[in-house]
Amino acid sequence: MAPTVEGGDAALLPEFPRGPLDAYRARASFSWKELALFTEGEDMLRFKKTIFSALENDPLFARSPGADLSLDRYRELNFLRCKRIFEYDFLSVEDMFKSPLKVPALIQCLGMYDSSLAAKYLLHTLVFGSAVYSSGSERHLTYIQKIFSMEIFGCFALTELSHGSNTKAIRTTAHYDPATKEFIIHSPDFEAAKFWVGNMGKTATHAVVFAKLHVPGDQCHGLHPFIVQIRDPKTLLPMPGVMVGDMGKKLGQNGLDNGFAMFHKVRVPRQSLLNRMGDVTPEGTYVSPFKDVRQRFGVSLGGLSSGRVSILSLAVVNLKLAIAIALRFSATRRQFGPTQEEEIAVLEYPMQQCRLLPYLAAAYALDHFSKSLFLDLVELQRGRASGDCSARQAELGREIHALASAGKPLASWTAQQGIQECREACGGHGYLAMNRLGVLRDDNDPNCTYEGDNNVLLQQTSNYLLGLLAHRVQDGACFRSPLKSVDFLDAYPSILDQKFEVSSVADCLDSAVALAAYKWLVCYLLRETYQKLNQEKRSGSSDFEARNNCQVSHGRPLALAFLELTVVQRFHEHVHQPCVPPSLRAVLGRLSALYALWSLSRHAALLYRAERRRSCPGRRDRSS
């Protein structure tokens, strides 16, 4: 039965214009409209259509693909477009609460148009705005209104020239002066300059600045966020004492003005401190609801998890765009053939299929993961907003942190590699700027390193799993987590005894087979990593050294395999729900199996090695 959409689906999902892809489209074993409805839902399709139609009809968003825009002009255009998005007011606050997935959907639509626009909008609202909202108090609500009217324009200034990942080493200071009831924001030297801050280069009027808070007596209370005006909103000239500028050209996202700033004894009112986690009385006494400095720090950086989830979803957008471009090109480009006269579409070559189709499957699997993780995050944030201090809430925070810390690396790397494959698979045509694969690659690239370098982040996930295993070994605790992503580990001893017993290739085309292998693999890697870590410590390594020495060979593959398993698991469950339309089951099942088997195949050497060890338990590989 064909799907129906209220009010007629012709307007919502019109037919494609006739063209060279018709022949392939006619051969499809399923209805693309039905798939779109199942994947997105009608409400979301309408929401996205509203956005795309608005942009399509607005001359400010017209562009020539591959145009040679100057940096300044591109940044100016991007700012004007960002402002226009606020004017369109696509998403009301009520809508956000009713359909939280519309928040990432809006960002994704902007990202489909231009990553720089998505980043600029996201940084102002969800990063700067959320920081003010979640770290501030009632006295800061006045800013929120100005954020949405774009009377002020914001940025989030944490990273410094010499310190990004190691936030504890950040050195901007904020000394409180009780005489004037002001904080003095200061950059002790150029290495402490705020650096890479998106929106800061040309356009931000205000910054959330992280600085070490000192009260009289020179006692330091660690990093705290302050809202600091850095430019005059009318002239955009820097405020006195603020040296602020643009970082210059980047590999991509050049519509976004990343900037630096140094503060020379800049005085801001006491109320500039975003005081949810700690405040200073007019007299200069530090007060905080949190007793522990580390806990305070954790709370103030809690927003970073949502940053990672946003990046994950933007990486998926880039992958989707690239794979659509490459597959469509491959279906129309003909080269060679069985005879000299007859040429076939390059998509018919097994090589081209092996290069591209796994990334199509990855786009579906990661898209679903990205949405489901966002909904988990919403649950976490609602708990926080309602003051939930339960153990479950804390566990949920840790689990989401672990999933986001490996999810961002997996999605950004998959997109990076996928776009590169797409670009090469389109040959010379893929190298032409107007075909967009270059822009997608360049704009996706920072997803691999910002908001936490991928390799550094993966340690968070492996540490999470190792911590759970230590807890189990030492205290007999169960593997249990609110989202159940680690629950299977409870049975790790029996899982490790399982053997692969599938007897035909056809049987492998069910993602349940790859899932079982993945579970075995994660159990195996977890045990090996734990043993290796303890062995390192026993041979005299410090904790720091031991972790560093285990990360390449053990921690990194553990974190990635765990996350891949989670993605496979969630997509497998999604496509095997009873509500899946029967006509879509086959194609969705194939996508799920393809992603699972392809991901798993990258661990093939490890699986063989593990099997070998099992068959000769006395014999260790010489390489270990």
Next chain:
Amino acid sequence: MAPTVEGGDAALLPEFPRGPLDAYRARASFSWKELALFTEGEDMLRFKKTIFSALENDPLFARSPGADLSLDRYRELNFLRCKRIFEYDFLSVEDMFKSPLKVPALIQCLGMYDSSLAAKYLLHTLVFGSAVYSSGSERHLTYIQKIFSMEIFGCFALTELSHGSNTKAIRTTAHYDPATKEFIIHSPDFEAAKFWVGNMGKTATHAVVFAKLHVPGDQCHGLHPFIVQIRDPKTLLPMPGVMVGDMGKKLGQNGLDNGFAMFHKVRVPRQSLLNRMGDVTPEGTYVSPFKDVRQRFGVSLGGLSSGRVSILSLAVVNLKLAIAIALRFSATRRQFGPTQEEEIAVLEYPMQQCRLLPYLAAAYALDHFSKSLFLDLVELQRGRASGDCSARQAELGREIHALASAGKPLASWTAQQGIQECREACGGHGYLAMNRLGVLRDDNDPNCTYEGDNNVLLQQTSNYLLGLLAHRVQDGACFRSPLKSVDFLDAYPSILDQKFEVSSVADCLDSAVALAAYKWLVCYLLRETYQKLNQEKRSGSSDFEARNNCQVSHGRPLALAFLELTVVQRFHEHVHQPCVPPSLRAVLGRLSALYALWSLSRHAALLYRAERRRSCPGRRDRSS
């Protein structure tokens, strides 16, 4: 003993300026000057220094890294710089013959400065110029002089919009008209437009145009090269009947003007035919020293091998630049440490070492391979020039074709992946345009697809090896090739019986160990591919289908493993020569072992699987 250089090495290899790298440099176990002398030789170091000094002192070559140049300005600058390189006349024709390695060295120096400049110079001289010289005859020598004085500026127009790899499907025509003694060059439709032609966009006045030659009676004699004037050298306006233009912005190499052209019945004199492989008499009779159309075609495209060798060497330049930038940054960037107070250089982390050091080793191994293959090519070209028609000369051509067809993919992909790793390993700083990693990546990118798409080219190499095995199986021929790269295969049955018997990790740190494993692997892959191909054919596949069905799983890894083996073999021999200074043996041996083991490790799954099959010969993996 410290190396000495005539005239004092201080001028040739001055000390580095003092800076944050001093501490690491002081810890080096060898003299970098000695290594530079061994790697390059004094004469080459002087030659490169002459070039770099000239560029450094010439304001035309001054630039601001990361500057926001417009397309037009960049192309103009690149053209002026190219012209200036001719004025400097760094390399006389005598020098070229005496020290042929100076030819790629000059291109590499230009590539170190800017890939677009290297490409523009290379396309005019070594591609356009060589094509005129090697495909033309005495009557075309007048062009050669004008090429070196840049009175004319050239391009090489083979690829068309719809056909690149499949050159046989190219459709531009050249009909001979005996009445006027002219050829009529014509593009039948837009899909036959010449496309992607470097230098054609803005600056070329002449093109070597490949077109299907027809003589009266409409007999087609296949693709032939014609020299066609496309622009007026004074005004750069297109010649009548020529529609020529620029392709627009690309992902990189934007200093190079790639162009398209369509010819509307453009008449050129009979003498425009570059007639070495075939000519037309004034009356319109086709005459050729070659009887076979395929053989003629092969001769006319013989120059492509040299293009691939040039690309290989430019990819190595990009990798060298990137790895130097990333390692220097990693040695100065500090982040985290064993205590909160003490931070360590990121280069100290095993993760950073595992990410970067293999690419350092790859740069050395591939650099050596690139030079040695170039010298092989010189031998081939000298044979051709002296009219050598021996079987050895023909075999040498085939062997070099096979090595270049996999060498270009291996080097361009290694550079692509290496630069990406470098960019990510430098975190945010790596994303800033002025740090050059982005430009290197973007400029290296087309190396993966032009002059033959990497995946398509690899088939040439696997076909070469399969052909030799078929010859052996069917005719009992030996594996023998002029450069001896395939000779080891003669012992394939006994090599396949060998087992890995090395008993300690320390013993593996000799590249001879990896070499032995590589030989086994190539023998194994060759036999498996041959069997798989025959099995495909037996089950009814055509030759075309059978090859396509084997390429992903068999042909591709076979070609890559064979080429890696060749690179490892040549570098291993190079660093184990008796003339290697004793103080360099350790470091060179480590580089050789690191490259060999790292490359081999990417085949780990295959090695495990093969071992498993050997131990259970009755059992085939279910996946095959």
